[in-house]
Amino acid sequence: MNQSYDLIVVGGGVLGTFHAYHAVNAGLKVALIEKDMRPQGATVRNFGQVVPSGMNTKWQNFGRESLAIYKEIQEDFDITVRQEGSIYLASNEEEVQLLEELKSINETNGYTSKMLTKNQCLAKYASLREDYVKAGLFFPEEVKVEPRTMINKLQQYLQEKGLDLYMGETVMGCDALRSGVQLSTSKNRIFSTVKAIICNGSEFKYLYPNLFEESDLEVSKLQMMQTKVQPNYKLPSSILTGLSIRRYEAFSECPSYRSIKTKEDPQSFEKKWGIHILFKQALDGSIIIGDSHEYAPAGNIEKLGFDLNMDVDSFILKEAKKILNLPTYEIQNRWFGMYSQCKASDIYQRTIDEDIHIITGIGGKGMTGSAGFAKHNIKTIFNLEHA
Missing domain, CATH: 3.30.9.10 (D-Amino Acid Oxidase, subunit A, domain 2)
Known part of the structure; x- marks a missing residue:
């Protein structure tokens, strides 16, 4: 069965999940595909400190937006956010x-x-x-979270808001069509979408090995x-x-x-x-x-x-x-x-055939900067700046 979306995000870490969050909030039909049954990477292996204070001016602005987003979600759904400074x-x-x-x-x-x-x-x-x-x-103003709990709670919250979540499923193919993108997975599913965002380094390496080798x-x-x-x-x-x-x-x-x-x-x-x-x-x-x-x-x-x-x-x-x-x-x-x-740059971004966006390599800024950065990135990708 070919299931159709406005956006499919590949990678269920904090960077991918917040891209899905802002797309859902914009009223888009969104799916998130994660290769593991639960996120296993950098998102669940860090301190869980949200500290815009440690970032340069550009990323501090994203981090401060992230603080507001974390607190807004926490008021509606417990994702372990505590404002202790x-x-x-x-x-x-x-x-x-x-x-x-x-x-x-x-x-x-x-x-x-x-x-x-x-x-x-x-x-x-x-x-x-x-x-x-x-x-x-x-x-x-700064907050902390429990990373291994927070990401799962955030995805649960997004499912309640309409996100389709596919865990334990690897994207095996991601191909640009004349209009939109088609993805195939390890569970023999085919998805079509207007846009695809790849935030998982593993899938990036597998799907686009030449680009991966050329990257810094x-x-x-x-x-x-x-x-x-x-x-x-x-x-x-x-x-x-x-x-x-x-x-x-x-x-x-x-x-x-x-x-x-x-x-x-x-x-x-x-x-x-x-x-x-x-x-x-x-x-x-x-x-x-x-x-x-x-x-x-x-x-x-x-x-x-x-x-x-x-x-x-x-x-x-x-x-x-x-x-x-x-x-x-x-x-x-x-x-x-x-x-x-x-x-040589603060994050890796590469667009393929207009509709496939590789976004990874956020470094140690992920827990602090992803929510704010993804908000602006979704607006840019879907041309929502003036919506």
């Missing part, structure tokens, strides 16, 4: 300077942030070590871990620390960023493995800690291997203990995530 903690005067400069940029951009003194940080975060913190920059996509492997449940302990917000200040794109727009970065040791362990220290409390009371970054070309992903580097985990835990005195640092889970990104 995010804080960046400076460990020395250089990092304090970067926080002050970022606050000034935020004021120009109209994004709310508040500088906290050392004593205010210590009062707000009871487990924060006095010998680490110098100051903090707090973003009250690379894959980043990130290591994270989860403590056991913290007894009688509450972390008031997500925490990002000095190494995050030195890594995140937002700070690269600060006037003193370049001169501060030139003083860093390029041979240090944290540089080699792209480490910065993050803390987020999960719904069950455990703490998620990470993370690291190891890179390989998308066409040679096997270079990254499937093992966890215990030296990296040990370093992360050692640094984490310098920042927070948690009741327990006993680890119950360790894992790695992988996401793709472009070397």
Whole structure:
């Protein structure tokens, strides 16, 4: 049976699902096809922090739209969104300077942030070590989610709004017709659609191998871990620390960023493995800690291997203990995530025969930026800017 749609989205991660969300909201007939029975990729293997504060100005705007979208959905349907804010903690005067400069940029951009003194940080975060913190920059609007639950709840919500969801089904063919697109799947189904959006790197690689080989996509492997449940302990917000200040794109727009970065040791362990220290409390009371970054070309992903580097985990835990005195640092889970990104651009976009749109390689911006970016992208693809 040939089933017909206005849009078929291939890939049920956060980027694909939010494209489906905005298309459904625009009144289009939409199907979402995901090769696994549940999403298994980058969307469910990250912290679940929605932090526009860490992005450059372009993506911060998308991220701020994402915040509004997450909160709007949460009012209607529980997708685990909690507005608890995010804080960046400076460990020395250089990092304090970067926080002050970022606050000034935020004021120009109209994004709310508040500088906290050392004593205010210590009062707000009871487990924060006095010998680490110098100051903090707090973003009250930012939220966190439980990634492995959120994406499934979001898709459930969309089904109630009319989305047709096909899980455990791989797209084997995607062909442009004289008018529209025809897709065939591993379950011997044929679909026709006006437009197709491919947000899954696996299908992109399989369906368009030449384009994939020509792309500048690379894959980043990130290591994270989860403590056991913290007894009688509450972390008031997500925490990002000095190494995050030195890594995140937002700070690269600060006037003193370049001169501060030139003083860093390029041979240090944290540089080699792209480490910065993050803390987020999960719904069950455990703490998620990470993370690291190891890179390989998308066409040679096997270079990254499937093992966890215990030296990296040990370093992360050692640094984490310098920042927070948690009741327990006993680890119950360790894992790695992988996401793709472009070397020369902020996202990979390629249109084939006008109606097939490959959109992938959003990098670490997916959980924060996808909702806002997809809103604008759907308007562009369907020419809805003035609708």
